Amino acid sequence: MAAAEQIFTHSYPRPPDDKHRLAALHRYDVLDAPSTEDFSFLTELAAKVCDVPYAFITLVDAEQAYVKSFTGLELGKLPRGQCYCSLAVLGDDATEICDLTKDARTAQMPLTLEAPFMRMYSSVPLTSSDGYAIGTLCVMNTKPGCLSTSQHDMLRRLARQVMCLIELRANEKALKESLRELELLATTDELTGLHNRRSLMHRLKFEVARTRRFRTPLSAVMVDLDHFKQINDQHGHIVGDEVLAGIGRLIRENVRVIDVAGRYGGEELCILLPNTPPEGARKFAETLRSRIEAQVHMDGDRKVPVTASLGIGSFNHMDIDDADNLLRQADAALYLAKQNGRNRVEG
Known part of the structure; x- marks a missing residue:
């Protein structure tokens, strides 16, 4: 693993506006939120329509990638430099690597070198309302290969649904917080902090x-x-x-x-x-x-x-x-x- 460790120490290029991308990610306040059945359903559907055993919803933070939902392989947090999805937030509309062992960026990653020995990776970025890629919906396989045009198109559609759910959760939380603030204003004396x-x-x-x-x-x-x-x-x-x-x-x-x-x-x-x-x-x-x-x-x-x-x-x-x-x-x-x-x- 010496060669792998040497590659792991290298940082992948980061978007020049990564600070703003991270601000967009944190605005949704979703990193530590529990996964839901809706997210699980979408990863299961992504794996099915792409005819692969593995699918993940991943959010890429400053130093770590958070797997929010998975199908086929349970993953939690990964160092950003050890996650394929760290490549997918660099600005491309989609990232597809048909053989992970033949790409210098991914050949020495743990998921490539260790069980289940991933070989194919394809993803679509999860794009915030202001245009930043905060993570990905991705599919993987232990066999080399590429998705068809129709599978790519379906993956994009599913990624939009994932982002809609993230937006919905954030809006619901913001609404609840606003209602709590309004209730507080309506019942509290501003000067003393007691009931009005x-x-x-x-x-x-x-x-x-x-x-x-x-x-x-x-x-x-x-x-x-x-x-x-x-x-x-x-x-x-x-x-x-x-x-x-x-x-x-x-x-x-x-x-x-x-x-x-x-x-x-x-x-x-x-x-x-x-x-x-x-x-x-x-x-x-x-x-x-x-x-x-x-x-x-x-x-x-x-x-x-x-x-x-x-x-x-x-x-x-x-x-x-x-x-x-x-x-x-x-x-x-x-x-x-x-x-x-x-x-x-x-x-």
């Missing part, structure tokens, strides 16, 4: 319905930043926004997965605590109050002290048995916390 008021109230209705059905506890904590107008007046609205963003981050880091934290309005926040009785809500609120007081906010080299008043409301399935009464109770407790000196928990 509309989303908060929607989730409140859901939690109330679940509490009524399963007779489970539900608490709500209203949070109001003390003298927030003074922070805006003394330090400016940019610092005020930074304070709100910091408080939002602190709350996100201290709630459970099942909790719902939202911006109720202005500097007033609300946290829904499912499956949480009043004593649990008070413990949570006191911990949050102390952490808000301890959080450091700066205006240049000046510290900006921030405290909060918190009020608790809890579902009791009697007088507090709907969303309005739950928030009304939490609001009343918040007002009491302000009246009693602020930076405290009531309820």
